[in-house]
Amino acid sequence: GPESPQSSIYIEWEMSSDNVAVTGYQLQRKTLSGTVYTTIYTGPNNYYIDSGNPNTTYNYKARAFDAAGNYSNYTSITSWKTDPIKCFVEGTLISLSNGTQKPIEKLQIDELLLSDKINTLNDTNDVKELYKWSSSHLLENRVTAPITHIEQKTAYETIIINNGLLEATPLHSQLIQRDGIWKFIPIGEVIVGDNLYGIDKKIIPITSVAINREKRNIYPMSLSPSHTYFANGILTHNIKPHDPV
Numbered sequence: 001g002p003e004s005p006q007s008s009i010y011i012e013w014e015m016s017s018d019n020v021a022v023t024g025y026q027l028q029r030k031t032l033s034g035t036v037y038t039t040i041y042t043g044p045n046n047y048y049i050d051s052g053n054p055n056t057t058y059n060y061k062a063r064a065f066d067a068a069g070n071y072s073n074y075t076s077i078t079s080w081k082t083d084p085i086k087c088f089v090e091g092t093l094i095s096l097s098n099g100t101q102k103p104i105e106k107l108q109i110d111e112l113l114l115s116d117k118i119n120t121l122n123d124t125n126d127v128k129e130l131y132k133w134s135s136s137h138l139l140e141n142r143v144t145a146p147i148t149h150i151e152q153k154t155a156y157e158t159i160i161i162n163n164g165l166l167e168a169t170p171l172h173s174q175l176i177q178r179d180g181i182w183k184f185i186p187i188g189e190v191i192v193g194d195n196l197y198g199i200d201k202k203i204i205p206i207t208s209v210a211i212n213r214e215k216r217n218i219y220p221m222s223l224s225p226s227h228t229y230f231a232n233g234i235l236t237h238n239i240k241p242h243d244p245v
Contacts, residue, residue: 009080012047016064016072023067032057032079054153057081086172088231089158090217095199095230097144104219104231107150114199115145115226116235123227130173130237134183138197145229149222158218159187160210161196166234169218173237175228177203184237199233 016022024044028037037059041048052058059079064072093101097112117123119139124130160167168174170188177183177195196204223229227238 008049008051010047010049011060011062011078011080013062013075015046021066022064022072025062025064026071027060027062028074029058029060032059037061052080052082054082083171086169087153087155087218087220088172089155089167090219092167092219092231093233095233104221105152105217107147107219107221109147109150111147112144113147113223113229115143115223116140116228116230117143117226118228123225127173130184134181136181138177138182140235143226145223145226147221148224149220151220153218153220155216155218156213158212158216159190160208160212161187161190162204162207163210165204165232166196166236167212167216168231175235175237176206197235199230199235204234 011027013025013027016025024042025046026039027041027048029040029050030037040050046062050058050060057079058081059077061074061077063074088104090103090105092104094104094107095101095114097114099114102111117140118135120135121133122129155169157170158167159170159172166174166187168187170186172187173184174187174190175182175184175197176190177197178191178193182197190206190209192206192209194206196206198204221238223238228235229238230236
């Protein structure tokens, strides 16, 4: 669902055990496709918290230096890939707690969305835990959750369900019913024959799934404390991944 992707990483490297007093460290980074490393940190710490663009692989290497300006060899190269952004496209209508709908691009922080508590679901911020949940019955009651974060981003791949009933990036977590069981899966893994759950409690069969590779404006969004909401009248989920520690 619209959400903030994991876009920061904690990097730590070995303290140097040279016989000369080390005064600091230099950390360098490049993108996987890039050719030139740039220095992103110089200082006394042997760790750094970096952030990057979504869906991008970065390579890192570090080295120590002493007061005389002598450098050690670089550490081995480590790499990290940021998460893709997961969210709905411009024009998606989000249900507010007052019963009206508003296009996702018009929403603002602190606006109150209609949300949903699912009885057996521990509404977790952890996608691995969310994907373990399943239930043969969907018992739910409506609650309210304010938006805590929203921004505009760009996507170059989206999944279109039922000719536009839903359109979101492939890793957006979607509630579906398959073989009589309700569960959350990435929207990129839904298939024709799965069912969706409507705001009027009706079951909506998925009749078509298509991939779009044209540029789309998307709107990552976080809500709290509940993570469910209704997009174009369909119950869906928003996860804000934790930054790694």
